[in-house]
Amino acid sequence: MNVRIQGRAVLFLCSFLVGLFILTGCMSERELGRHSVLLHNKEIIKEAIPPSFTGQDLILPIQIEEGQFNSVSGWLNNDKIIYTTNVGLGSNIYTYNIFNGENQLIFESDAPVSSITVSPSGNQLLIHSVPTTYGGIITIIDDNGNEIMSERIEAFDFVIEWNPYDENILLLSLFSEDWDFSTQRLNLADKSMVSIELEEPFIQWKSADEVIYLDWDQQQPSLLAPLMKKPLTKGGEQVVFDEIYYMKAIKNYIMTITIPSDKINESVYTFLSNDFNEVASFTFPHLTRYSDWLIPYFDFTENHQIFTLAPLYYSEFDTYGEGFQLLSLNIDKGEETVILDDLGNEPISCSPNGANCLYGFYLEKLININTKEMTEIVKE
Template identity: 35%
Template sequence: MIYRNKFKQANRIFILLIFILSSLCLSSCAKKEQSNQKNNMKHVKTSMIGASPAKWKMPILIPEGQGEMSKVIGWFTNQQIFYVTNLNQTSNLFLYNLLTGKSKLIYKTENPIVNVQISPSRKYLLIHSSPSSLEGLVTIIDSKGTELLKKKFPSYDLVFEWNPFNESKILVTKFAEDWSFQLFLLDTKMGNTTELNLPQPFIQWIKREEVAYLNWDQNSPSLAAPLIFKELRDEGEKTVFSKVIQFSAYRDMLMNVAVNEKETSMADYSFFDKEKKEMFRFSQPQLKKFSDWLVPFYDYSEQKKQFLTFTPFSSGDADTYTDGFELMRYDLKKGTSDLILGGLDNVPISFSPSGDTALLGNSYEKIIDLNKKEIYDLMKE
């Protein structure tokens, strides 16, 4: 009986030793795994640092026999962009890798591509092609080129606004030759359209089921208009700001441009959160056109909470202004600004997903490194 108890006690000690050794082994393995993960992260970070725009493969070399460059469309990732080539009456949509210099054919159309819009999540693309001067063909594909929807719109021109809160919904404004318009809600999942009764052609989403627009009075032209919010399922509407020149709605904030009340030669850029609380504001000189104000091109990086825009050196008449523009970057979180470059033209600009670089130019023919403040040619001249 004594020997049996001693045997049981020894057995328990042996099992306890096994458990302790196993725990030590697992702990050691976990530390090695964490060390490997840290090394991998260091490698990824090093690769990202090494992949600066100065080392990118530019300008774009179009694959042989694939037509002539039409334009760059926009960013897919921080090192990949979409571009379009034209060949006779057809167009090709390519994905270009800036690190490798290789192009991948994503989609080919039988008609010339008018424009391509990348969805806010960058998962889908809307291709607007033109079978004739009075017809537009809308094709929705995923980023791999798989066709999801095709729909024709008898029209002279089309304007699109993708819902960032529900990407299966797209606002489509259809213009006739006399610039009269109809507004439709395209449901890409159901494949149908619903006509909307809204007084203005240029609409933006501010919520999943709510839109905003500037309510211009066609009978009494003015330089500013009230900014209206409207629920699509409700007849009512509300005026949020009374005098706005231009606005842009983003997922996390609203920006509007208005004439400075004390100095009309200056424009106020105001930024509001979703509760309409002002987050940041700055003023800059503005240029007047014949019937409205010139609002220079701009873009917003949701990733960095930064705003990029062109600033004229002085106020005056837009038609006679020749002094060029400064490219300014505003940090909405820090409330700071810095000059990127001066002596530039006022041209479209588009932040990369990271906010470290941007496409620049009427055809996005250049790339600018916003940190090193250097510009590179993306297209051959």
């Protein structure tokens, strides 16, 4: 506004030629002012966009503050990962922002931490520490390290299924040394743990109060089993599909793996809605092992995408000499994209938006899906 007023005053007081000269200069000033405003607005807009989408550089590797790096456990959100260090006889747990380098100690354990399970939303963590061989402590904290609940368990091993429809509810299948199991329903709202009867220890959530599982015949072992669904609050399990090799449920989707009887060299990955209607299907060559088929590592993201490793051709696992492709599968569109070639079959964990994936037996490397670059998380 000041530029316009000054311009008009100069034009009024000066002759035509001088005024024209000054007008030209004022217009340049006006354009410069407009350019500055645009730059300022761009900075404001850029600051409002999460770093994951602006091409901001990664701040890696992590500088370990105390102890020795143990492993990365996954993502809390698109920017933060969680990792563990060994400190004396215990463990420290940290969150780390890969874009701004913020390193935060959120939990210290006097006993070694065996595993960390992140809730589906990334807002809570279940930490399993092992002060003794056959006993352990499970501690649930929020993403800032505040304790929600802690419970001692007596088990040789256990598996966890966090309810993605109600994150106050978890199912824990506890195994004895001879692999007998019992299942506990853990409620974080009232901090209770109650035994429930389930036919199988490896169950998945279909909805807030219904589970699915593969009903393996213990008397006649087989590579295939029927897929069952069962309400937790009452009986009445029901067969959904016959002859399923593997299944995995996430919020609103179910993935099954089958081996066609007429194409035994292939695995069919089928994605179903919660009411068991097919959404998409993909076929890959698979590798056979002594008593079963290999399922390469995979992970889901929140935008209906799955990243999976896949062999190049059918073979026996022990004689397969090629690497694996990292593939991106878009469930909604039924599209398959090759991200990288010649990788090993190692664990993978991807950010919720699918922009980056952790990779490796300790999730010690990070793959940028857009640039296809791989970066070390920690440099020993």
